[in-house]
Amino acid sequence: MTERPSIIVPVRVLEGESIPEGVPELLANAHVVLLGYHVVPDQTATGQAQMQFEERAIKRLDEYESIFEDAGASVERRLVFTHDGQKTIDRMITEYDALAVLVPNATRPPEDVLVAVRGAVGVDRLARVVVGLFADTDVSVTLYHVADEDETDEDVQTLLDGVVDRMRDLGLDRPGVETRIERDSGPLEAIVGAADEYDAVVMGETDPSLTTFVFGMPADQVAEQFLGPVLVVQREPSTADESE
């Protein structure tokens, strides 16, 4: 069996978010870090919310934990009361050295996934997630790349072949990993459009820039429009100290 990739599954546990259908099957081979969190307004001390809601939140997490375990995943869980959900998710990514974060949306039991390959950077982590989750399943994998104007088909094929090779090295030893190349379209719309035919999307995180600041992370936008689960593969943790 291949190595279980650690995947963070953030759940706003007290706001009616639950584990959507299909997600436990999707992550059956993962090491799931079940992160129940509750965002508290600044006026409220986090401990105040804890005193009142801890019991209920733990009960829900117990349920979710057994759902994942029944599907076959190994599960660790945390419950965090926070003023800043993103900071909590980021801290968990670092603490567990997690490969990906799941944006949970419902799906049917997964049969095919779309893997968006952006470039050579981060390919290794992308491959580890895909192989870890799907090598021992019948899920078919499609590598997808949206080409720039100055990229030739050969360039892209080399890139995608590299990913296929890397996945084979890691243990995804089967024929029929498909590759698709898209042109003449913005990467975002292209991914959302293509995703329709698939049950889940695996894609990389984008570096923060002005556009991501204004419009949000592309992965989040995809998740919003695609309405299925998106696995956001995290960047290599930077060696620089994360202190502010």
Added chain:
Amino acid sequence: MVDRPVEAVSTGENVAGEAPAEEPDAVTDEATVHDEDVELERTIGLTGGLAIGIGTMIGAGIFVFPGLAAENAGLAATLSFAIGGVIALLVALPTSELATSMPRSGGGYFFISRGMGTGFGAVVGLGLWLGLVFAAAFYLVGLGHYATAVLAEVGLSLSVNPVIAIGVVFGAGLTALSIGGTENTAKLQNGVVGILLVVLTGFLSYGVLDAAGVFGGGAVPETFFSQGYVPVLTTAALVFTSYLGFAQVATVAGEIKQPGRNLPLAMVGSVVVVTVFYVVTIFVATSAFGADQLGRFGETAMVEVAREFLGLPGAIAILCAGLLATFSSANASILSASRAVYALSRDALLPRRASEVNLRYGTPHVALLAAGGPILVLVATGEVELLAEVASFLHLVMYGLICVALIVVRRRDPDWYDPDFRTPAYPLVPAVGALASFGLIAFMQPASIVIGVAVMLVSYLWYRYYAGDVVLEGDI
């Protein structure tokens, strides 16, 4: 990341049969960890900590007190503010040490209840809540004065003096906003403090250069101790309200990231920053007009100073800054008072209901009303100086006891005591800090002392009645 285990159990029950909430298992740089992997995230960085400290303090010292202080002490009011700053610093150092050893919410109340026993803790905790209520009322009356000055500036003259009405309206508005608002108030506070510091730096730089004669004005020569020596100390006692903010950083100590580093920097840093601003402000203000005339301008004297230097635009800038500053101070005090209520209720010294969070907004409506309600009553009195002094009194008692608590804890040296920050020149700093805090009380008006003592007495009786059996962690 340093994981520090928390060992100790609080026991006992209050009259309603509620026990203190369970203590957490450990404290880390980024979270407070309870059992079953339940954590409280730390989300306030150094900037946020400084903004809380400076934001709470800067409203009073610069925008409300210059006129009153100059009237009482003359040019020597500068010295009064410096004395206040030194005392605040002497207390900020021991507070930092205790806060880094117990980075939990509740501030001074938490250290004293754990270091000196539940009785002292109850008196200080209830005093902290009410002290903040008095302080917030004082800021709101200040806000009322500024809003009235704005009305006067636009040429609107009213038959009745609207100061108190405006203060009450803003007090009620702020409380409602805290209960129903879900917008990011912390970011807003950071922005407000940033704007204030920029406006003030510009204004004061101009003022200092002018006083030095660069723009041909030159300072008004004046006797330094024009009112004698004693008023310097009574004025210091009055204006000490301007230095209450640094302890508010400690009330959110449980939410500060890397507390070992950020708590001392935020507390000591905010005291140093505001002391410099205050001293320069008083110097500039008195050199522009002379103490007597400044005193006649009252609460909004700074507006006249700005008008003198920069004409109408200057006056408008300071009016806006004054509104922002008193508003942010009042807001910060209401929020801190609500945290104090939570800390008390967590330890079963107030009913558990008091820290209840409502499901609609996720805010502690009972605690916020427990702050906002009494504030409105106090604002209605309109007694600026009395409100300020009672607030100072209740805080000074807490400050003195924090210094004592440091000495007590250091002498007992329990196993759990391992602060990241150590007070320099121990035991001199906490000893002088305690003496100075208690000493300053002696220079207050009798009325303030009577009210302050009454509040403490009622607090103690409440504790004996309601929670006499509660024993808090770290008790002797």
